[in-house]
Amino acid sequence: MNKPTLHTCLSPALLHLYDVKNTVVVVIDILRATSTIATALYNGAKEIIPVDSIERCIQLGTQIECITAGERDGQIAAGLQYGNSSFEYPESFIKGKVLVLTTTNGTKLLHMALAKGATEIITGAFLNLSAVCDHLIAMNKNVILGCAAWKDKPNIEDTLFAGAVVARIKEHFSMNCDASHIAEHLYNFAKGDMYEFMKTNDASHYHRLTNFGLEKDIRHCLTIDVANVLPEYVDGKLVVQK
Amino acid sequence: MNKPTLHTCLSPALLHLYDVKNTVVVVIDILRATSTIATALYNGAKEIIPVDSIERCIQLGTQIECITAGERDGQIAAGLQYGNSSFEYPESFIKGKVLVLTTTNGTKLLHMALAKGATEIITGAFLNLSAVCDHLIAMNKNVILGCAAWKDKPNIEDTLFAGAVVARIKEHFSMNCDASHIAEHLYNFAKGDMYEFMKTNDASHYHRLTNFGLEKDIRHCLTIDVANVLPEYVDGKLVVQK
Numbered sequence: 001m002n003k004p005t006l007h008t009c010l011s012p013a014l015l016h017l018y019d020v021k022n023t024v025v026v027v028i029d030i031l032r033a034t035s036t037i038a039t040a041l042y043n044g045a046k047e048i049i050p051v052d053s054i055e056r057c058i059q060l061g062t063q064i065e066c067i068t069a070g071e072r073d074g075q076i077a078a079g080l081q082y083g084n085s086s087f088e089y090p091e092s093f094i095k096g097k098v099l100v101l102t103t104t105n106g107t108k109l110l111h112m113a114l115a116k117g118a119t120e121i122i123t124g125a126f127l128n129l130s131a132v133c134d135h136l137i138a139m140n141k142n143v144i145l146g147c148a149a150w151k152d153k154p155n156i157e158d159t160l161f162a163g164a165v166v167a168r169i170k171e172h173f174s175m176n177c178d179a180s181h182i183a184e185h186l187y188n189f190a191k192g193d194m195y196e197f198m199k200t201n202d203a204s205h206y207h208r209l210t211n212f213g214l215e216k217d218i219r220h221c222l223t224i225d226v227a228n229v230l231p232e233y234v235d236g237k238l239v240v241q242k
Numbered sequence: 243m244n245k246p247t248l249h250t251c252l253s254p255a256l257l258h259l260y261d262v263k264n265t266v267v268v269v270i271d272i273l274r275a276t277s278t279i280a281t282a283l284y285n286g287a288k289e290i291i292p293v294d295s296i297e298r299c300i301q302l303g304t305q306i307e308c309i310t311a312g313e314r315d316g317q318i319a320a321g322l323q324y325g326n327s328s329f330e331y332p333e334s335f336i337k338g339k340v341l342v343l344t345t346t347n348g349t350k351l352l353h354m355a356l357a358k359g360a361t362e363i364i365t366g367a368f369l370n371l372s373a374v375c376d377h378l379i380a381m382n383k384n385v386i387l388g389c390a391a392w393k394d395k396p397n398i399e400d401t402l403f404a405g406a407v408v409a410r411i412k413e414h415f416s417m418n419c420d421a422s423h424i425a426e427h428l429y430n431f432a433k434g435d436m437y438e439f440m441k442t443n444d445a446s447h448y449h450r451l452t453n454f455g456l457e458k459d460i461r462h463c464l465t466i467d468v469a470n471v472l473p474e475y476v477d478g479k480l481v482v483q484k
Contacts, residue, residue, distance in 0.1 A: 010396060013255055014253060014395070014396075017393070017394050017395055153421065154396075156423060178401075178443075181443040182398060182401060185427070186427055
């Protein structure tokens, strides 16, 4: 039997090159949307509604009972209540609640995958690496690892995560994809200390965030399996797949 | 004094994200357009006219005294005389002649850089790595390492070359570009035996070409400085910059 295919798409601006239909798309936005999503759902959030603009986020906040959250340039966006750090969403705060989250890169990719007819859209982060990998192996369908990137420019942290997934699941897939090999090599090189790797490589996100004193946040986002749920996008909402 | 910037663009489909104006763009198409260009010019070709279609290539062949060359799917394209291998262009054959070369990925990127107003467009390959690096350092202008990729998908060999350039010249530039770091790491990992790296990593180009028995060609295209000229694109033609 032929194995399903595995591709890594390094930027939303390249998604049109891949056959998204009949495919599981993993949306990857390590710093920090998909890390926050994993954390909030792991800590019991009822659901997360990702939206692509601050206006839409504020609007939903007036229509349904929810928490509105999102950042622009590393600060809580004007008109919203919370930011984009996992540490803002402990169980004591988020359990049972609806979170409306606006992010730029991650939400854009998610909506693109939806528009292109992906079979299933899930989100991935180091925090839920095993849940993502176990699921992809079990599904036995074609997979696209979709890096949200930074304003469409490939970034180190999303590529590292794609590489971590490739390293774990590649035996189960047919992989004719140079970007996947590049990602896997980067991960294998960096996995001993990803934080140090980000720092020494001047990863652009690293600098953007540490300017706002968020070193602790970055370290957390590079920690494996501490929020090991599987967020799936269903009917406009991210929920934990049981 | 501020250093000029250095960016790596992993695919023509991402070029719009970079500020091409007032920039030196290095067009990279290792397998095999820019390797062939370096070889033919090193061996004394008068000039190379890169064109984006077989039709245009055939048409020029009827208008000027020249050699027409190009491949599609690894075979000499119907209506053209020669292919895309460096070994077809020894000095005894190419010296003093005009070569009209049609390539898909490389020519497309070259024309895009031109349309976007690049200050200077040169082509890079391992065969002329030192000439490229020495020139970029001497110019002291912003640089974009433009990978031609494969049908817009990032590929290993062009990324490797970008990494080789980054490794050699980065001290002279300001580099806030994750793709450049990724490329440099890939190169540092692979540089001991790039051919073996391409082979073990199932590089898609490697497989496409070896299917046509071109192992020797690939090994040649990964050899450093054996055709160490600087091809510059001026008035529609690639010529050796003196």
